[in-house]
Amino acid sequence: MMRVWALLACMLLLGARDPILVPEISQHEVQVRQGFTGADLLLFGAILSPEGSRAAQDYDIVVVLEGPVQSIVLREKQKIAGMWINADSTEFRSAPSYFAVSSSRPIADIVDDKTAAIYELGLKWLQLSPIGVIEPAEQQRFSAGLVDLMRREGLYREDQGGVKMSGQVLYHARIGLPSSVQTGTYTAETFAIRNGKVVASAITRVDVTKEGFERFVAVAAEDNGLLYGLFAVLVSVGMGWIAGRLFALV
């Protein structure tokens, strides 16, 4: 019942001519526990005509899953005196720790560059907010470097054709999180696009949290360094000692 009211409210808010987008995600909570090797999220939903029936035309769907943003220093190595060492660096205020874009067709065929840049549809259009004054060409070089690095670590992804549509109503996309994801709140934003214009968008959230033993260890290391360190020392001394005793018996 709630959902119907929500839908009606959406219709009123969006105006009668915009389609209705109902997004959902396979799990709203990803738990990082022992043996966590990453997770596969299924982003799915339906797109309906303003009257609530099956959409009469084709829409293009783009989903963007974005992790918590962080301030980072990006360092670039250069060959100096025969050695590759960090030379140039730049700071970004809002680099997402995770960013995945999935679309039903190549982004360039769906929207023009301006629209893509406004909605950050694609890794090319990430808004990283550099700190301080930086030349555009240099910023481009650094951004490209960051995207390339994160892409190879599986933290930035782009899947043109990853969104599958069925019967002009349902869409679904599978997006993978690697084991190295940061914890925090992830936002999944879905865009319905027609004739190069974003006609509807909706956001859902996913919480990535450490649970159980992993949570305990991370919290202890952060808040209780002294005890944590003592424990680590005790474990290493204890294990070395026990091994010595065991082998003395052999």
Added chain:
Amino acid sequence: MDVYLPIANLSVNGLVIVGLGALTGLLSGMFGVGGGFLTTPLLIFYGIPPTVAAASAASQVTGASVSGAFAHARRNGIDYHIGAVLVAGGVIGTGLGSLLFRLLQAWGQIDTVINILYVLLLGGIGGLMAHESLTALRAERTGIPLPARKRRHHPLVASLPLRWRFYRSGLYISPLAPLLLGMITGVLTMLMGIGGGFILVPAMLYILGMGVNVVVGTSLFQILFVTMTTTMMHALTTRAVDIVLAVLLLIGSVTGAQVGAQFAQKAKPEHLRLILAAVVLLVAMRMALGLGYRPDEIYTVIGL
């Protein structure tokens, strides 16, 4: 076997880490060195963030040196007096190292400095060891014994003020010399995640002129305490000690160390030293190449 490392924030193959620990443990048992000089670079090659690698490798060295230290203590092979001075120096050194670590990190050159240190130290010491064991082997083959080395400390040590008697080592030298030596190994332990045994042992023999029968035991004693301090220091400052990673490494290294010690009893010391020299030189060469070749990743990300 997938194991998630809660501090490194990534999942690794646990068996690979245990194997890695066993390999370095084997070396440490065979040669009486901590094996940290291999663990840290190998962990980094495997994809563990460098800070976590250095912080967690220190606790592995602790584990590997415990049983050795106990064994030497039982046969009275530790000079606790000079050992205490070394440890005091080591503790000061880890404090300095921790400051240096943060400074270099802010400056962005920590990785380069670690790499250059590795190349210089491993290259230098590996070269020395290779030279020494080769001359020893040659002398044995030709049947001409090497002239006995006069056990004497370096003239620089003699020039330091204030002299203490260290009875077990048979020394009458300034405590500043072992203190400085301890400090240097402390800094290196903090920066590189190594125990410093392969620097400490030759320095004790040739610079301080300590008696051979207490050198290895005392070095293990110092390594034990300095790596414990390093672990604490990392736990309090960088917060990068990954207990899961450390335990995996320990499982491998404590067993490896025992197996290695059995090996060592059967092999000739000159051969062992030659093998160790080869391993050390190989690591140094790999590191030197790593500095010169274009790295896979030109860019690195550090959180603010």
